[in-house]
Amino acid sequence: MASPAKRVTSRNSSTDKRAAILRAATRVFAGNGYFNSKVADIARAADVADGTVYLYFKSKEEILHSIFDQNMAEAIAAARKLIKDVSDPREKLRRIASLHLQRLGADRDLAVVFQVELRGSTKFMEEFSAAGFAEYLGLLHDIFEEGQRAGVFRKDLNATIGAKILFGALDEMATNWIISHRNYKLEPMADVVMDVFLNGVSD
Amino acid sequence: MASPAKRVTSRNSSTDKRAAILRAATRVFAGNGYFNSKVADIARAADVADGTVYLYFKSKEEILHSIFDQNMAEAIAAARKLIKDVSDPREKLRRIASLHLQRLGADRDLAVVFQVELRGSTKFMEEFSAAGFAEYLGLLHDIFEEGQRAGVFRKDLNATIGAKILFGALDEMATNWIISHRNYKLEPMADVVMDVFLNGVSD
DNA sequence: GCGTCTACTGAGTGATGATTCATTCATTCC
């Protein structure tokens, strides 16, 4: 009770509001698609006025960017942490794949935004690609190369292509999970994919 | 010279106009994205008046649908024809993969529409999925199953998942080819992907 | 209590762009 509760509340509400708008936007974008979502819808879903949205974000587009940036940064940080103490490249890839599908599987709205909405324009794709996607693919690439040097992965396969194959397979699992409305768990698919992949690329 | 030349010209121009609009729309959508493309842009690119577009298509959305439907139907027909006389399931998959990347690699605008624009909304995804995508995945699935019965593919892998892994890997090759503006050929990637995939799923 | 500050509000504005439809034009047929 040392610090003024009011101050804290105010500060928190400020942060909370930004977060609330992002969460609301994720829900709204997932439900109607980015282009069909009105800023007013997001405001209503976040329980703020239309204008308030613009106190936290420059534009509708920036909201989408922020959703991506924030989650991608989190995901990459989590991935790096997860493999910190692992030495076997195969195990590293297994853990990342699992994390990948676990994160998307845990939040369908977020998954829709990542798998569907963010793909909907070359402009976005290129911008986002430059930032986070490339870094993620780079992470897979580096581990793959490490595995090649260690002699556990075939050396006659370009590491960049190896990374893309793995990413593509996981990506398709996620996209299909969204489209098919059946209720299966996404995360366990990672093991199956890794099984085929590792079997396919092992030396 | 038996039939009146005028009649034929008229008929052709009618068909041509529809085709011209579709071609123009593919170019315009690829350039600006579906939602940022104005019907007026398409009309200008096709060299017709705005209103003419509506003589051939009910709406802007129907244009996008038509691009998908037409190309998907063509692609599936071509794929079936290509594997008609092949008996080895591995070779069937090889040929389809090659066709897949060859078709997209041959027309960058079409590839952009397929890889980017068509993915941009769950609504589209689900509609399209119901139609062509599912059929294509089904084709891969059936061949995979056939290979399992023939004893060339592992039986401990669900055929649907096998099909998705392959599709996802090819899909990522295509998407990456579009985003990276480097000038490499897309089709040859099919062999590399198939190499890893077949190695990963062989019995 | 009073002035100040800051977060917030939501009605209004201006631009945009899909679609329509009255009109023009070319072709065909008698």
Add this chain to the structure above:
DNA sequence: GGAATGAATGAATCATCACTCAGTAGACGC
């Protein structure tokens, strides 16, 4: 020659939103 047909036109309509900004409310220091 001239009616009839229907393809093609493109200016006008009208709904739709992203974004702005003048104003409100409430917290805080004094």
